[in-house]
Amino acid sequence: MTHSSLLRSDETLFRDPEVFEFTYLPGEIHHRDAQVRELAFLLRPALRGGSAGSAVLRGPPGTGKTTTVRRIFREVAETTRRVVPAYVNCLHDRTPSAVYRCIFEQVLGHAPPTTGRHLDEIKRGVAARLREHDAALVVCLDDANYLTAAGTFNTLLYQILRLYEKWDVRKAGVFAVTSDLALNLYAEADASVRSVFHPTEINFPPYTRTEIREILADRVRQGLYPRVLPKPLLDRIAAIAAGEQDVRVGIDLVRAACLRAEKDGRRRVSPGDVTAATRAVTAPALRNRAAGLSTGERALLWWIAERSRDGADMASGAIFEAAQEYLPVGKTTYHEHLNALANAGIVDLVPGTGRGREVRLRYDAGDVATACKPRTQPAKSRTDHELP
Template identity: 80%
Template sequence: MTHSPLLRSDQTLFRDPDVFELTFVPEHLHHRDAQVKELAFLISPALRGGSALSAILRGPPGTGKTTTVHRIFTMIREETQRIIPAYVNCRQDHTPLAVYGSIFKQVCGYAPPPTGWHLDDVKEGIVSRLRDRNAALVVCLDDADDLIVAGTYNPLLYQILRLYEKWDVRKAGVFAVTSDLDLNLGAEADSSVRSVFHPTEITFLPYTKAEVREILADRVRQGLYPRVLPKPLLDRIARFAAGEQDVRVGIDLVRQAAHRAEKDGRRRVTHADVTAAARAVTAPALRNRAAGLSAGERALARWIAERSRDGADMASGAVFEAAQEYLPVGKTAYHEHLNALAKAGIVDLVPRTGRGREVRLRYDAGDVAAACRSPDQTCKIPNGS
C-alpha cells in the first residue's frame, strides 16, 4: 500500500515540536562531556556539605553553553536536595531586584510579592529556604555581559558571593556565561569581588561540521517522523550551520523547513524548503553583520555580490582589478576591507592552488547586496581607509 504524498488536515510532520525550541534540554548532550564533567567537579564540594566553586563559561553563540548549564542543573534537581540551582537570563533580568526575584522563584517555588517587599526581604526569603533545606546555592548568570552594560555586574556578584557573611548559609557558587570573546569577565570584577570570586574558565569551541550533523540528526530523530528530512538535506543544513558556527541556526532551519513542507501539506522536506528557510533564518544575522560595516566595506560587499551573481572570476586579485573601474580603492585599503568582511562572516577567503585566495560569499548574493545597501547609494570606498 502506497502512502499519499500529501498530508491530511489532521496529520503533522512533527513527532515532538518542543525538540526544536531553544529551551529544550536533550537527554544526551553531544560533544560537551568535558564541560559537563568540569562543572560537576566544581559543584561536588556542595554535595559533601561544603560550597560550590565558581566558573566563567566562555565561547561563541550557539556552542552549547546555556544547554550545558541547563543539563547540569537538571541532573542536580533529579539527584540531590543538597544543592538548589538557579538560572538567570540577564538579558531579561539585569537589575538587582529582577535577578534576586528570579533566584527567589527557583529557590522557593513561587514568585515574591510584586509590591511591598524590598531587596533585603527577597534575599531573606532565599536564605531562609536554603537554611531550611541545608542546601547550597548555585547561580548561573547567563549573558552576564548584560549586567556590565546595566552597571550591576560587580554589585550583584559581590552580594551573591557574600550572602554567607550576613546570613548563616554556605557560600554560593556562580557560573557567569558570556558569548563576547573580547570580554574578560574575570578582569571586569573589581577588587572587592575578586577577593571572593575565583572562577575556573571553561571554554566552548564551535562545533565541527560532523558534530553539528550528529546534534541535528538527534533532534530530527526525536522531533520529526521518519523520512521527513532526507539525509542529503540534513547534510546541507549541517554544512550551513557549521559555516555559521552556531548549531542553533541548524535547529531553527530544520524546524522552519519542516513547517514549510507541512503548511503545503507535503510529507517530505525539499531543497526549496531548506533554501527558503535558510533565507528566513539568516536574514536577521546578515543584517546585523552588515550593520557593523563601514560605508566602504558595504560598497565592496555589494560589488563582490554583483560579481559573484554574474559568475565572474572570484580570485581576490581579479576582484580587486575589476573593482578599480567602479570603486576608487587602493590595494592596502582593499585588503583591509576584504579582511573586515571575512571577520564579519560575510565572505570566506579560501586559499587557492598556487598563490592567492578566492572570495566566496557565505550568503546568497542578492541577500548580501540588499543587506549592504546604504541609504546613500553613491558612497565610495576611500583610498586611505
C-alpha cells in the same frame, strides 16, 4: 500518519514539535563531555557539605553553553537537596531586584510578592530555605555581559558571593556565561569582587560540521516522523549551520523547512523548502553582521556580491583590480577590509594560486547585496581617495 501522497488537515510531520524549540533540553548533551566534567568538578564540594566553585563560560552563540548549564542544573535539582541551582537570564533580568526575585522563585518554588518586599526580605527568605536544607546556592548568570552594560555586574556578584557573611549560609557559586568573546568578565570585576570571585574559565568552541549533523540527526529522530527529512537535505542544513557556527541555525532551519512542507500538505521536505527556510532564517543574521561593518567594508562587500552574481573571477587579486573602477582603494586597506569581512563571517578566504585567495560568500549573493546596498551606487570614475 497514513501513506497517502498528501497530508490530511489533521496530520503533521512533527512527532514532537517541542524538540525544535530553543528552550528544549535534550536527554544527552553531545560533544560537551569536557565542559560537563569541569562544571561537575566545581559542584562536587557542595555535594559534600562545602561550597561550589565559580566559572566563566565563554564561547560564540549556539555552542551549547546554556543547554549544558541548564541540563546539569536539572540533574542536580532532581538528585539532591544539598545544592540549589538558580538560572537567571540576564537579557531579561539585569537589576538586583529582578535577579533576586528570579533566585527566590527557584529556591522557594513560588514568586515573592510583587510589591512591598524589600530586597533584604527576599535575601532573608532565600537564606532561610538554604539553612533549612543545609544547601549551597549556585547561580547561573546567563548572558552576563548584559549586567556589565547595565552597570549591575559588580553589585550582583558582590552580593551573591558574600551572602554567607550576613545570612549564615554556605558561600554561593556563580557560573557567569557570555557569548561576547571580546569581554573579559573577570577583568570587569572590581577588587572587592575579585577577592571572592575566582572563576575557572570554561571554553565552548564552535561545533564542527560533523558534530552539528549528529546533533541535528538526534533532534530529527526525536521530533519528526520517519522519512520526512531526506539525509542529503540534513547534510545541507548541517553545512549551513556550520558556516554560521551556530547549531541553533540548523535546528531552526529543520523546523522552518518542515513547516513549509506541512503547509503545502507534503510528507517530505524538498530542496526548495530548505532554500526558502535558509533565506528566512539566515537573513536576520546577515543583516546583523553587515550592520557591524564600516562604510568602506560595506561598500566593498556590495561590490563583491554584485561581482559574484555576475559569475566573475572571484580571486582576491581580480576583485582588487576590478574594484578600482568603482571603489578606488589601496592594497593595504583593501586587504584589511577583506579580512574584516572574513572575521564577520560573511565571506571565506580560500587559499588559491596565481592571483591570491578566492573570495567565497557564505550567503546568497543577492541577499548580501540587499543587506549592504549603498544609498547611492559608486560612480564609475577614479579618484585619489581610499575607502573610508
